Amino acid sequence: xxxxxxxxxxxxxxxxxxxxxxxxxxxxxxxxxxxxxxxxxxxxxxxxxxxxxxxxxxxxxxxxxxxxxxxxxxxxxxxxxxxxxxxxxxxxxxxxxxxxxxxxxxxxxxxxxxxxxxxxxxxxxxxxxxxxxxxxxxxxxxxxxxxxxxxxxxxxxxxxxxxxxxxxxxxxxxxxxxxxxxxxxxxxxxxxxxxxxxxxxxxxxxxxxxxxxxxxxxxxxxxxxxxxxxxxxxxxxxxxxxxxxxxxxxxxxxxxxxxxxxxxxxxxxxxxxxxxxxxxxxxxxxxxxxxxxxxxxxxxxxxxxxxxxxxxxxxxxxxxxxxxxxxxxxxxxxx
Numbered sequence: 001x002x003x004x005x006x007x008x009x010x011x012x013x014x015x016x017x018x019x020x021x022x023x024x025x026x027x028x029x030x031x032x033x034x035x036x037x038x039x040x041x042x043x044x045x046x047x048x049x050x051x052x053x054x055x056x057x058x059x060x061x062x063x064x065x066x067x068x069x070x071x072x073x074x075x076x077x078x079x080x081x082x083x084x085x086x087x088x089x090x091x092x093x094x095x096x097x098x099x100x101x102x103x104x105x106x107x108x109x110x111x112x113x114x115x116x117x118x119x120x121x122x123x124x125x126x127x128x129x130x131x132x133x134x135x136x137x138x139x140x141x142x143x144x145x146x147x148x149x150x151x152x153x154x155x156x157x158x159x160x161x162x163x164x165x166x167x168x169x170x171x172x173x174x175x176x177x178x179x180x181x182x183x184x185x186x187x188x189x190x191x192x193x194x195x196x197x198x199x200x201x202x203x204x205x206x207x208x209x210x211x212x213x214x215x216x217x218x219x220x221x222x223x224x225x226x227x228x229x230x231x232x233x234x235x236x237x238x239x240x241x242x243x244x245x246x247x248x249x250x251x252x253x254x255x256x257x258x259x260x261x262x263x264x265x266x267x268x269x270x271x272x273x274x275x276x277x278x279x280x281x282x283x284x285x286x287x288x289x290x291x292x293x294x295x296x297x298x299x300x301x302x303x304x305x306x307x308x309x310x311x312x313x314x315x316x317x318x319x320x321x322x323x324x325x326x327x328x329x330x331x332x333x334x335x
Contacts (some may be wrong), residue, residue: 005026008047010048044073046170048077062320062324063180065082068103071103071110081112081115082110083320084113085115086121088241089124092236094154100297108128113134114133115133116136117138120240120302132323134316138247139282139311139312141251142308144251146252148252149222151223157186158186160187160226160285161228166192166231168235169233171231174231175202175231176204177277177279178285179207181279184206187206189208193211218248223247223252227289228254229281230246230256230258242264243263246268247304251304253297256273260274260276271296
């Protein structure tokens with residue numbers, strides 16, 4: 001992370017019994033993030049290994065990666081179990097770092113166990129690695145998001161809203177067209193801007209951007225919506241996404257209108273209204289305004305049960321433990 005420092009400094013923070021560690025490198029007060037290939041971050045792995053050794057916790061840790069760009073760091077730590085959690089097709093994202101594909105191939109070969117975050121992503125990974133690859137769709141803390149239902153109150157005009165990062169995955173033309181076709185509605189966008197220029201955002205009197213909202217405030221933000229939007233562009237960056245927000249919106253009691261993202265169609269076609277353009281989005285929003293949600297809640301219930309975070313975490317823990325046992329047996333066999 002960029003910070004107001006003269007030389008790289010390893011920072012730590014205790015959060016709910018977990019030690020968060022990051023490297024702060026010279027770059028002013030921007031607070032922006034840098035990649036593992038950033039010049040000032042070149043010795044991050046050395047610093048992290050030294051910190052763990054000083055704390056007596058270096059010997060064969062479990063290492064869990066979400067990005068292949070951390071592979072060199074992970075290998076320096078000599079993990080007992082190496083876990084790769086493939087949550088996104090990072091190579092398809094705008095400004096993907098150089099060397100990501102090569103590191104991904106290495107990581108898929110070296111990992112003891114691989115998790116994937118959606119059906120399309122799973123099929124893609126399975127074409128590269130067939131053994132010990134497990135599909136876990138994005139989860140949801142149903143109780144947390146359900147508090148939005150209690151916070152909902154009457155407001156002057158209908159609101160169609162989106163919560164999430166605004167980047168190349170969002171169809172900006174669709175947002176502009178929706179705002180034009182629903183002049184008596186507010187189109188509310190809640191989330192940070194990334195990898196696109198603010199000047200490229202569509203503007204309209206009824207289209208508002210609220211920016212980043214802390215996680216603990218998301219139920220309150222969703223309580224201001226009448227309809228939830230997933231206005232994703234259909235491009236390389238969205239080909240393999242399985243949006244976490246689908247179940248979050250449903251837990252908050254909101255009807256959803258989405259473009260035909262493959263995993264949304266496959267997994268949530270029975271609880272999400274699918275639309276292809278601004279006109280169809282506007283018609284769906286208008287129709288859903290009078291939907292009481294009872295049938296949607298009934299259909300969503302088994303999805304929530306399947307994808308509760310506690311259930312997912314428990315199943316993952318069992319698979320990691322199995323990988324640890326297999327790694328131990330393999331080590332004994334080569335001793």
